[in-house]
Amino acid sequence: MYAAVRRYEGITDDAEAGRLVGESFIPLLEKVPGFIAYYWIDAGDGTMASLSVYEHKEGADKSVEIAHDWVANVAPHLFTKPPQVTEGHVVASDTAAAMRERASAPA
Numbered sequence: 215m216y217a218a219v220r221r222y223e224g225i226t227d228d229a230e231a232g233r234l235v236g237e238s239f240i241p242l243l244e245k246v247p248g249f250i251a252y253y254w255i256d257a258g259d260g261t262m263a264s265l266s267v268y269e270h271k272e273g274a275d276k277s278v279e280i281a282h283d284w285v286a287n288v289a290p291h292l293f294t295k296p297p298q299v300t301e302g303h304v305v306a307s308d309t310a311a312a313m314r315e316r317a318s319a320p321a
Contacts, residue, residue, distance in 0.1 A: 215250065215304040216274035220281055221263045224294040228256050231292045235264075239284050246280070248273035267304070274301050 225231050235254045243252050248269035255263045266277040278299055285293045 215307065216268050216271045216302065217304050218266045218268075218274040218277050218281075218299065218301040219263060220266075220278070220297040220299050221261070222293055222295070222297045223261050225260045225262050226292050226294060228258075228260065228262060231262060231289065232256065234289055234292070238288060239281070242280050242284065243277055246273050246276045271303070 222231075232254060240252055240254075243249060243266060246268065250267040250269060251265075252267070253265040255265070257263060264281070266274060266281075268274045268277065278301060281297070
């Protein structure tokens with residue numbers, strides 16, 4: 215599993231950025247093979263971050279490419295600075311569903 219984290223600072227309208235991400239950006243990511251999850255995080259004061267999770271590195275790489283193009287073409291007025299991007303192999307993870315599954319498994 216691979217993830218890409220993008221941190222954006224200097225966003226001019228947090229609510230509008232969130233609306234546009236939900237309406238037109240997430241649907242693009244969902245089409246990338248290996249898509250697992252996406253999260254858009256409002257850290258306040260014009261700082262927002264995203265987390266894209268994919269089965270393979272190629273999906274995470276593609277999400278970074280799609281994000282760059284989407285910002286440039288759809289919302290350059292909202293994103294005044296390029297993001298800080300961190301991408302890599304997920305080495306530890308858990309979910310509530312996995313915890314419930316382990317708890318209900320026979321001993």
